[in-house]
Amino acid sequence: MLSEPLESLPSGYEITSLFSPRSIAVVGVSQERKNAGQGMLLSLLKFGYKGALYAVGLHGGQISGIEIYRSILDISGPVDYVICCIPADATLKFMKDCVRKGVGAVHIFASGFSESGNAKGRRLERKLVDIARSGGVRVLGPNCLGIFSPREGMTFYDTTAPFLIRSGAVGFFCQSGGNTRELIETGTVRGIHFSKGVSYGNGSDLSESDFLQFFARDEETKVIGGYIEGVKNGRNFFETLQGIASIKPTIIFKGGQTRAGKLAAATHTGSLSGTAHIWEVVCRQSGAMLVNDLDEMMDLMLVFSYLGREKTGRKVGIVSVSGGRSVQCADIWEKEGFSIPHFPLEVQRELHLFTPEVGTSTRNPLDAYVVFWDASLFSRALKVLSEYRGIDYLIIDVSIILSLTGIQGGGAESLRAQIEAIVHLSEQGFKRLIVVLPFEGVLDTMKLGFELEQRLIGAGIPVYPTMLRAASALKRFVGYCENGSS
Amino acid sequence: MLSEPLESLPSGYEITSLFSPRSIAVVGVSQERKNAGQGMLLSLLKFGYKGALYAVGLHGGQISGIEIYRSILDISGPVDYVICCIPADATLKFMKDCVRKGVGAVHIFASGFSESGNAKGRRLERKLVDIARSGGVRVLGPNCLGIFSPREGMTFYDTTAPFLIRSGAVGFFCQSGGNTRELIETGTVRGIHFSKGVSYGNGSDLSESDFLQFFARDEETKVIGGYIEGVKNGRNFFETLQGIASIKPTIIFKGGQTRAGKLAAATHTGSLSGTAHIWEVVCRQSGAMLVNDLDEMMDLMLVFSYLGREKTGRKVGIVSVSGGRSVQCADIWEKEGFSIPHFPLEVQRELHLFTPEVGTSTRNPLDAYVVFWDASLFSRALKVLSEYRGIDYLIIDVSIILSLTGIQGGGAESLRAQIEAIVHLSEQGFKRLIVVLPFEGVLDTMKLGFELEQRLIGAGIPVYPTMLRAASALKRFVGYCENGSS
Numbered sequence: 001m002l003s004e005p006l007e008s009l010p011s012g013y014e015i016t017s018l019f020s021p022r023s024i025a026v027v028g029v030s031q032e033r034k035n036a037g038q039g040m041l042l043s044l045l046k047f048g049y050k051g052a053l054y055a056v057g058l059h060g061g062q063i064s065g066i067e068i069y070r071s072i073l074d075i076s077g078p079v080d081y082v083i084c085c086i087p088a089d090a091t092l093k094f095m096k097d098c099v100r101k102g103v104g105a106v107h108i109f110a111s112g113f114s115e116s117g118n119a120k121g122r123r124l125e126r127k128l129v130d131i132a133r134s135g136g137v138r139v140l141g142p143n144c145l146g147i148f149s150p151r152e153g154m155t156f157y158d159t160t161a162p163f164l165i166r167s168g169a170v171g172f173f174c175q176s177g178g179n180t181r182e183l184i185e186t187g188t189v190r191g192i193h194f195s196k197g198v199s200y201g202n203g204s205d206l207s208e209s210d211f212l213q214f215f216a217r218d219e220e221t222k223v224i225g226g227y228i229e230g231v232k233n234g235r236n237f238f239e240t241l242q243g244i245a246s247i248k249p250t251i252i253f254k255g256g257q258t259r260a261g262k263l264a265a266a267t268h269t270g271s272l273s274g275t276a277h278i279w280e281v282v283c284r285q286s287g288a289m290l291v292n293d294l295d296e297m298m299d300l301m302l303v304f305s306y307l308g309r310e311k312t313g314r315k316v317g318i319v320s321v322s323g324g325r326s327v328q329c330a331d332i333w334e335k336e337g338f339s340i341p342h343f344p345l346e347v348q349r350e351l352h353l354f355t356p357e358v359g360t361s362t363r364n365p366l367d368a369y370v371v372f373w374d375a376s377l378f379s380r381a382l383k384v385l386s387e388y389r390g391i392d393y394l395i396i397d398v399s400i401i402l403s404l405t406g407i408q409g410g411g412a413e414s415l416r417a418q419i420e421a422i423v424h425l426s427e428q429g430f431k432r433l434i435v436v437l438p439f440e441g442v443l444d445t446m447k448l449g450f451e452l453e454q455r456l457i458g459a460g461i462p463v464y465p466t467m468l469r470a471a472s473a474l475k476r477f478v479g480y481c482e483n484g485s486s
Numbered sequence: 487m488l489s490e491p492l493e494s495l496p497s498g499y500e501i502t503s504l505f506s507p508r509s510i511a512v513v514g515v516s517q518e519r520k521n522a523g524q525g526m527l528l529s530l531l532k533f534g535y536k537g538a539l540y541a542v543g544l545h546g547g548q549i550s551g552i553e554i555y556r557s558i559l560d561i562s563g564p565v566d567y568v569i570c571c572i573p574a575d576a577t578l579k580f581m582k583d584c585v586r587k588g589v590g591a592v593h594i595f596a597s598g599f600s601e602s603g604n605a606k607g608r609r610l611e612r613k614l615v616d617i618a619r620s621g622g623v624r625v626l627g628p629n630c631l632g633i634f635s636p637r638e639g640m641t642f643y644d645t646t647a648p649f650l651i652r653s654g655a656v657g658f659f660c661q662s663g664g665n666t667r668e669l670i671e672t673g674t675v676r677g678i679h680f681s682k683g684v685s686y687g688n689g690s691d692l693s694e695s696d697f698l699q700f701f702a703r704d705e706e707t708k709v710i711g712g713y714i715e716g717v718k719n720g721r722n723f724f725e726t727l728q729g730i731a732s733i734k735p736t737i738i739f740k741g742g743q744t745r746a747g748k749l750a751a752a753t754h755t756g757s758l759s760g761t762a763h764i765w766e767v768v769c770r771q772s773g774a775m776l777v778n779d780l781d782e783m784m785d786l787m788l789v790f791s792y793l794g795r796e797k798t799g800r801k802v803g804i805v806s807v808s809g810g811r812s813v814q815c816a817d818i819w820e821k822e823g824f825s826i827p828h829f830p831l832e833v834q835r836e837l838h839l840f841t842p843e844v845g846t847s848t849r850n851p852l853d854a855y856v857v858f859w860d861a862s863l864f865s866r867a868l869k870v871l872s873e874y875r876g877i878d879y880l881i882i883d884v885s886i887i888l889s890l891t892g893i894q895g896g897g898a899e900s901l902r903a904q905i906e907a908i909v910h911l912s913e914q915g916f917k918r919l920i921v922v923l924p925f926e927g928v929l930d931t932m933k934l935g936f937e938l939e940q941r942l943i944g945a946g947i948p949v950y951p952t953m954l955r956a957a958s959a960l961k962r963f964v965g966y967c968e969n970g971s972s
Contacts, residue, residue: 088844112844115809157891161928176810178888185887186926229813255810260826261817267847268809293814293954323601323754324662324741327715328779331747340746358574358598361753401671402664405643440672440951442647446932465926468779 015206015214017104018140019196020152021080023052025103027094028085029068031061036109037085038063040156047162049153052077072097080104083146083156088112088121091128091142099135105206106132108142114202114270115143122270129204143269144201145177148184150194151220157181161188164454168193170301171221173200173211175229175269176255182294183225191457192301195220202269209237216244223304224250225297230271238282245288249304249480253291254279287483289476299464299473304480306462308431312481313392314338316474317385318365320397321372326365329397329467336471340364341390350384365397372403375417382421386430393432393474396422397467400439400449412448419452423459435463436470501692501700503590504626505682506638507566509538511589513580514571515554517547522595523571524549526642535639538563558583566590569632569642574598574607577614577628585621591692592618594628600688600756601629608756615690629755630687631663634670636680637706643667647674650940654679656787657707659686659697661715661755662741668780669711677943678787681706688755695723702730709790710736711783716757724768731774735790735966739777740765773969775962785950785959790966792948794917798967799878800824802960803871804851806883807858812851815883815953822957826850827876836870851883858889861903868907872916879918879960882908883953886925886935898934905938909945921949922956 024044028037041055045064054075057068069075072082072094082103086094088110098106113125125142132139140146145156151167159165165188172194174180180199187194195218198211208231215224224244231237244250256265256273265271283290291297316338320326330340341364343351348362354377361367366385371377385394403415426433435456439449453463464470510530514523527541531550540561543554555561558568558580568589572580574596584592599611611628618625626632631642637653645651651674658680660666666685673680681704684697694717701710710730717723730736742751742759751757769776777783802824806812816826827850829837834848840863847853852871857863871880889901912919921942925935939949950956 110844116844160887160890160931164928174810176808176813178808178885179810179814181891182885182887185891185931189927227810255813255817258817258820260820261813263828263849264809264813264816264847264851264853267849268813268853293818293952295952322662322664323750324660324665324713327662327741327747327750327754328665330750331741331744332779334744334746342749358596358602361750363749363753365750367750367754399664399668401646401668404646405667405671441675442650443933443936445646445671446936447929450929450932466779466781 015210017080018138018198018206019147019149019154019214021051021104023054023077023079024049024081024083025054025056025072025075025079026083026085027056027072029055029057029063031057031059031063031068035085040083040085040109041066043155043158044153046158047153047155051080051152054079072101072103075101078102082106083109085109088124088142092124092131095128095131095137098137099131103137105138105140107140107144107146109144109146111143113142114204115268117267117270125202125204132205139205140198141201142204145180145199148180148194148197148199156199159188160185164188166193167195167220168305169195169220169222170225170305171195171215171218171223172197172225172227173208173215174198174227175200175203175271176227177201179227179294183298186294187298187301190298190302191463192298192305203232207232209233209240212237212240212244212250216248222248223301224248225253225301226250227253227255227294227297229255229265229269230273234274238286241282241286241288245286249300250288251291251297251300252279252283252288253294253297287480289480295469296472299469300476302462302464303473303477306460307477309481311392312478314478315341315391316393316395317343317388317391318395318397319381319385320365320367321369321399321402323361323367325397325399326361326367329365329395332467332471333395336475338471338475343385343388344390347384347388351381354380369406372418373406373414375414375421378418379421379424382425386425393434394430395470396433396435398435398437398452400437400445400452401441404445415448415452419455422456422461426459426461431460433461434470434474435461436465436467437463438465501696503566504624504692505633505635505640505700507537507590509540509563509565510535510567510569511540511542511558511561511565512569512571513542513558515541515543515549517543517545517549517554521571526569526571526595527552529641529644530639532644533639533641540565558587558589561587564588568592569595571595574610574628578610578617581614581617581623584623585617589623591624591626593626593630593632595630595632597629599628600690601754603753603756611688611690618691625691626684627687628690631666631685634666634680634683634685642685645674646671650674652679653681653706654791655681655706655708656711656791657681657701657704657709658683658711658713659694659701660684660713661686661689661757662713663687665713665780669784672780673784673787676784676788677949678784678791689718693718695719695726698723698726698730698736702734708734709787710734711739711787712736713739713741713780713783715741715751715755716759720760724772727768727772727774731772735786736774737777737783737786738765738769738774739780739783773966775966781955782958785955786962788948788950789959789963792946793963795967797878798964800964801827801876801878802881803829803874803877803879804881804883805867805871806851806853807855807885807888809847809853811883811885812847812853815851815881818953818957819881822961824957824961829871829874830876833870833874837867840866855892858904859892859900861900861907864904865907865910868911872911879920880916881956882919882921884921884923884938886923886931886938887927890931901934901938905941908942908947912945912947917946919947920956920960921947922951922953923949924951
């Protein structure tokens with residue numbers, strides 16, 4: 001079923017080597033100075049790149065046991081992929097060397113090309129691509145960070161969260177290096193695991209359509225995200241999107257939607273942005289999901305990574321820790337198009353076997369403060385609700401602040417027990433579960449929040465920082481599942 | 487100027503004693519058991535309540551050196567305010583004692599009244615109020631937490647952030663106890679300081695109109711926030727709001743806007759919620775600001791607490807750490823109705839004296855990665871922009887993640903120096919400043935983020951977790967200042 005629409009797409013075979021090169025040469029490496037090349041090389045070593053790794057730098061020397069060649073032509077083995085960290089002015093001459101060397105693809109880190117907005121920069125970029133193409137070399141960039149691939153040990157930076165990074169099912173292409181790093185850092189902490197990602201900057205040669213096609217074919221990738229400032233060939237991209245978005249969930253964040261944003265995009269990646277309206281229409285028609293910022297993109301990546309798409313619906317049961325939050329939850333979910341059906345009397349009666357009449361609402365939301373500080377009651381309540389067939393999802397609203405500061409609250413231990421009860425429910429096979437866990441606060445609150453969030457994520461349960469973001473994400477998810485071809 | 491519109495309002499004098507009682511009796515205190523009464527009493531002691539503090543409990547005894555009387559009638563001195571933590575069933579008899587004792591007001595903590603949805607609860611609440619009123623006693627609640635007043639040392643719980651709590655200019659009335667605690671906890675961490683606050687639950691006697699009038703007159707309170715599920719006397723409340731909202735910024739968060747939300751509100755505080763549309767109209771007409779959640783309420787409280795209202799406008803200058811973020815920032819601010827004017831050539835020239843041509847945009851947003859890891863350059867850039875008269879606000883986008891993981895980034899020390907440069911700018915008198923500082927991430931990122939945020943707040947600079955929330959808040963702020971009477 002997957003093969004048919006993809007057969008009609010232009011081939012993207014060259015890119016495969018981009019994401020799994022057998023050898024990498026980092027160019028512009030200084031032995032002494034902490035420059036970009038040195039940073040790239042050391043990051044690759046640390047991240048565990050397993051292929052042949054070479055360093056090239058004007059002044060030679062060696063670093064971390066790796067010899068620094070003075071020219072790429074001095075490397076005797078084949079070079080699949082080059083990470084080029086030399087200034088823009090020097091790239092033309094270097095690209096000629098790459099052609100002579102017969103490398104597969106060159107990632108150009110430097111800026112100073114078409115995004116600079118002057119004729120010189122545009123000319124330089126055109127020449128660079130001309131030289132590369134004439135010699136059969138593909139160009140990634142310029143003005144970008146390059147490839148991220150945990151499985152291959154490919155990276156362009158030292159993450160703050162190395163202990164959380166593992167290979168996963170989310171692929172992305174991102175025109176901004178900053179957004180790429182934010183996506184990886186924040187996404188990883190939230191439990192989004194990436195197959196491959198690419199920061200592609202000006203997209204002078206390889207660009208959004210190529211990556212989209214690659215991710216469509218890549219078996220490791222189940223969800224695709226793209227941050228785009230402007231497309232090089234609109235028709236090609238939109239046709240590609242049309243063929244892909246209904247097969248693999250594809251999330252598009254379009255930068256440069258306003259006059260000011262467009263101008264900023266022009267100076268950032270030399271992109272002509274197109275109108276916001278066109279993007280809305282294209283995404284609606286193709287089934288791609290257009291989002292407004294990186295957070296929303298991650299919210300969708302999360303729900304598509306964690307929830308099964310076989311059985312969905314718009315009826316939610318809500319468990320909340322306070323009356324005020326219950327009211328807000330109900331408002332939010334209904335506004336997002338969900339129904340919050342009253343639990344039938346037999347369910348309510350079962351809940352009332354262990355919750356007091358006073359201070360408890362068993363209708364839906366279940367607002368039973370008492371169960372929040374008694375994990376065995378909480379567990380029992382979850383069991384009752386998970387067995388009720390009248391809801392499609394169970395939404396659990398955990399408030400660290402309310403639990404910690406409650407007059408009768410049990411504090412951190414009680415919260416941990418609550419989280420274990422949720423994990424237990426999931427382990428018993430109930431997977432239609434979303435937890436909302438805000439953890440703004442003082443350091444201890446954040447620390448506890450981080451611990452609880454990681455525990456839930458580790459057990460395969462998606463966690464959202466606000467009720468609104470959970471509801472918006474589930475709304476898009478259910479909408480996609482209902483209309484998508486899968 | 488303040489006095490005229492307020493003269494026409496019904497008097498709210500009784501409530502003054504509610505927020506600054508000379509004596510408090512906590513009723514329902516156990517010597518042994520950690521019950522609500524004991525919690526309330528100990529919290530008051532810890533928070534430093536300075537007036538006469540009495541404890542009352544069926545079994546007598548003593549706690550923390552305070553004698554537990556068996557009846558409120560055993561207390562010899564006058565009692566201004568009672569915090570009553572006994573079960574609903576026992577409150578009628580107790581209220582009669584309060585009348586005999588001649589107390590000023592009684593806060594009823596217990597639930598089990600009209601919010602229970604049955605005739606018994608409604609009858610109980612009516613009787614309670616009848617007894618109180620006939621004896622000249624005011625009732626706060628039932629089904630609520632009561633009064634919070636840092637200046638008086640009044641509280642109902644142990645905050646997780648005692649070291650951050652100080653008295654300020656924001657007053658609130660809140661129908662939900664949970665929302666009250668969230669507002670205090672999260673608000674305090676964000677640098678919102680409260681004058682007085684009240685959680686008033688079912689609002690059987692004292693309710694939203696009384697509190698609104700109180701805050702309008704209270705000199706300590708400069709900004710008012712209210713979370714309301716339903717009003718007891720709509721006309722009265724709306725007329726009060728009409729007279730107040732244009733004088734003091736008044737932020738209203740309405741719970742129970744949807745069918746599901748209304749039902750939840752009915753079981754939470756026994757409230758009839760009214761339609762969402764009515765609230766929109768009433769707020770628009772009165773000049774009150776209607777918000778959708780607590781975060782938005784705090785975002786507005788923050789901007790009204792920190793920015794001067796004398797000179798506003800819709801032209802922003804933006805300093806951002808990455809090109810991708812610059813594009814998003816520009817999009818966001820323009821969508822919110824601001825303009826991001828290009829800096830004139832002489833400003834750009836001045837910036838280019840110390841920023842490279844390549845990899846920098848000096849137009850607006852200023853996207854100059856280089857200045858973000860050299861505090862002296864950063865400081866110089868801020869000075870140039872703050873001296874340019876063509877912008878009303880300077881928005882500084884600080885990304886911890888991008889600074890920590892940047893290949894050429896300087897890490898935590900560089901970030902701290904950046905923040906000091908911003909603080910310095912503010913200390914030099916430039917106050918039209920907003921910092922956006924997201925700090926999701928691993929523990930170290932959050933820790934650093936918390937430190938930087940508190941440093942900025944301490945210097946009187948408002949900080950927002952996302953660009954969108956900053957822009958939305960400033961939009962409402964500028965709109966209010968333009969239309970408000972002040």
